[in-house]
Amino acid sequence: MAEIKKIATRDSYGATLRELGAEHEDIIVLDADLSGSTRTGVFAKAFPDRFINCGIAEADMICVSGGLSTMGFVPFCSSFAMFLTGRAYEQIRNTIGYPELNVKLCASHAGLSVGEDGASHQCCEDFALMRNIPGMVVMSPADDVEARAAVRAAYAHKGPVYIRLGRAAVPVVFDENNFEFAIGKAQVLRPGKDVAILATGLMVERALQAAEQLSLAGIDARVIDVCTIKPLDEEVILSAAAECGGLITCEEHSIVGGLGEAVASLTAEKLPTRVRRIGVEDVYGVSGPWKDVLDLFGLNAAHITAVAHELTGK
């Protein structure tokens, strides 16, 4: 078996920004002194006149991008998820969200997979913060192929968009020659009828591993990639609820306010279903090698498998 390619979604972002920059003159990119880490530096090198470093001033950066948007630019604004969505939350809400400005917020270093930097930098609240802003599209691509598509879709979409990107190199799940993407569409990656695993970001690949293990135990698990957290693909999720009986959500995010809560709210109102939320259980992260940190918090195939056994009773 050929070795699986691993690429960090922040790298996909930098590469796609550079492509888009060549295609569209209205793209302008802003960063807050993290262009090397967020990979906006790739764009900056190619188009120095359309890159604005705001220094370590995220609040200012968000509103500067709002002003640029009113001039006709399509700003892509980047920092770490903690500082972009956390520090500048109210700027995003009032200066980007409320006026419906066409600004793309692309944050890297989201979730526990930041690893060694520890809890201060491991943002597990960004879905919650961005989801509650009316009109905001929230996406969390699983791999390189999906991240490239999400960044392109963000440009094509008129209005505010948040994209969560990761620091760690993660396996490429999708075949780029056989891949379709649309904002708001979840994708069934593996059919199944005993239980449905709804995953986002790097948890998608772990959900596929879990399904493989479950099949050996005679459990037929459906795996769904939910890249767009908002607007949620109600049709695909409610079909899974109807056909599989139980749902397991998997996210590298707090169980408060993220995919799990979105799915639980949807099913509670429209089709009451047993739901189990796998995520960060209302606690802070810790420092360590990122894979070890994910294991410590149960964000792995083994835990998904155990929860599936419990939920199905098999």
Added chain:
Amino acid sequence: MTSEERTSLRRMACKIRMGIIEGTYNAKSGHPGGSLSAADMITYLYFRHMRVDPQNPRWQERDRFVLSKGHAAPALYAALAHRGFFPVEEIKSLRHIGSRLQGHPNMLSVPGVDMSTGSLGQGVSSACGMAIGAKKLNLPSRVYTILGDGEIEEGQVWEAFMFANYYKLDNLVVMIDNNNLQIDGPITEVMSPYPIEEKLSAFGFFVQTIDGHDFDAMETALARAQQEKGRPSAIVLKTVKGKGVSFMENEVDWHGKGPNQEEYNRAMEELSNALREMEAE
């Protein structure tokens, strides 16, 4: 400026003050004090200085105005209405259900509003974005923004000032409405931002201080600001909160409440008398 032009501006400023009273009276809320202190500057910008077109509010080459102290919306709305962006009659709908005139400026609903504001400290950053955008697009547009003197207690304002200087935004004019009062009291007793001029200078601005109710001083200062190349300009406006309505002047109580019927009558009578006197000139 001829004396006729000056009188015409004074008359317009008086009508805008009447609009502020009309709006906040009908809304039974709002911020008359800071609207009245900024009314003369806003009058000057919209009726003598800025290149705007009420028939084409989104004209790409226009000058931009960001009311960073968004609570002075009644003054901006009155100016826009009198300038022809929407009917003057609409001022009475301020803060009402279904009105375009939200409590704080909303660029989506009000023609002529260049940026939604209201949360202090954010408008000045947006103005920086417009100014750098205009430069990158080689537009002749200049960008004007008014901040409250209390507003500059927000840290983001200083991030924006650093940005304006670093990117040499000489098409940006930052104005500070220095009326000395914020909600909780005199700014020197809440959290003094003084010395304002020295701080702005240290942040790289070309700084001027003028009487914020003197149209001739505004003319001189804005012309001088326009000549300044390679750095942003700041104009500290020495103003009186509540200016033009005797019982509101320098009274912190008038920061954020609407006049009642009796107060409305008194204020409108004062302003009408002032307008009549000017018309007799």
